[in-house]
Amino acid sequence: MLGPIGKQVMPAKGCAAFLWGTTDRTLVAMAGAETGRIRVAIDGKPIDYLRADESGAGGFGFAGVTTYRGGDLTIALDMTIVSRDDLASGAMIPAATLRIDRPGRDTVILPVAGMVGCA
Template sequence: MRAAFFTLLATATAVATTAQTKPDAAPPIVASLDGLPIGTIPRQELPTGSCAAFLWSQTPGHGLIMMVTASPATVRFAPGGAVTDLVRVAQNGEAQFGLAATTEYAGGDLRVTVDMEIVKRGDLTDGAAVPTATVRVDQAGKDSVIVPAAGIIGCG
């Protein structure tokens, strides 16, 4: 009886919370996460017929900072809060799900290097875990920034 009450309470709370939330309301893009010169990106859709790594910062703000796609081979992130896509220019190390252990992206005066550990797990289908990653952002005339990250890979 007590378990049924808590289940009912949890369901009612979830319904009430959902009713108050606008379905299309996306959280605003944060221009600077934890004082870094990169911000968060909005919720991303998994690319059809490809795989993507979704990376969250391992800083106090824990924001979604990057989406790395296998095809097309791009990285999406938000330097200064402006969502930007860069193309892959190099990759090294073992590739899994179309994503390499170390990948470099470039465009304009920006260069991004993503190093990630890709771990297949039995409890994940069509993807893998990324328990550790580092993201290095280089911009001409500015200091380089290295951000610890972690995330998950999904395939559509």
Template structure:
């Protein structure tokens, strides 16, 4: 019996199992979540330095709808979200309240005819390394000439 074919089959099987698997395709961007004027945003990376809050809708469809950066290091404090199907970055224009993990209780962002007021309940947790939880929050969207929309959100904060 020739052991070479068996050895070749074992090596091939081991190589196929050890081969890196392709990453799943990114989730599609949804222009509107539950009929709201905001949509989902694709997966976001942590900033090079500082903290970022990743926020999902807290009622109805669970969708990643916003990422806020705290402005640590050289990166400015911004909010990324999708308004009317377009991913938009808004600069921080104001803040109020105690700061936890780089974020005040209430932050205001503005640009392009939109103002966002983001109020977060932030809880540092020992079970989360370099971050915390956002068990509850409110994202208020105000646009010129349109109704205000208030969206309950929840999420996580990660820091580098």
């Protein structure tokens, strides 16, 4: 159901979270703090979903938990952002989950990790 989104470009301003699957290191999502969107490939089609809700502390313009919606699909991104002295204009995401809900289908929870990069 969730597939690779291919190469992505840093935003012109603000920060973006780049997330890959923890088992195969495939880039499966990119979330923009400034744009309030997340890009994922559901059933092979890359689509952007809009931020609907957020809660908890995160960092770099992100909340700890952000919910995105589009059509009948809901995505919840729950991530821990960790700053490091050796990273300029960004941070690490050592642990996160993407939860995908669609009515009438199984809920999918995917462990991911990644990085935040800022323009």
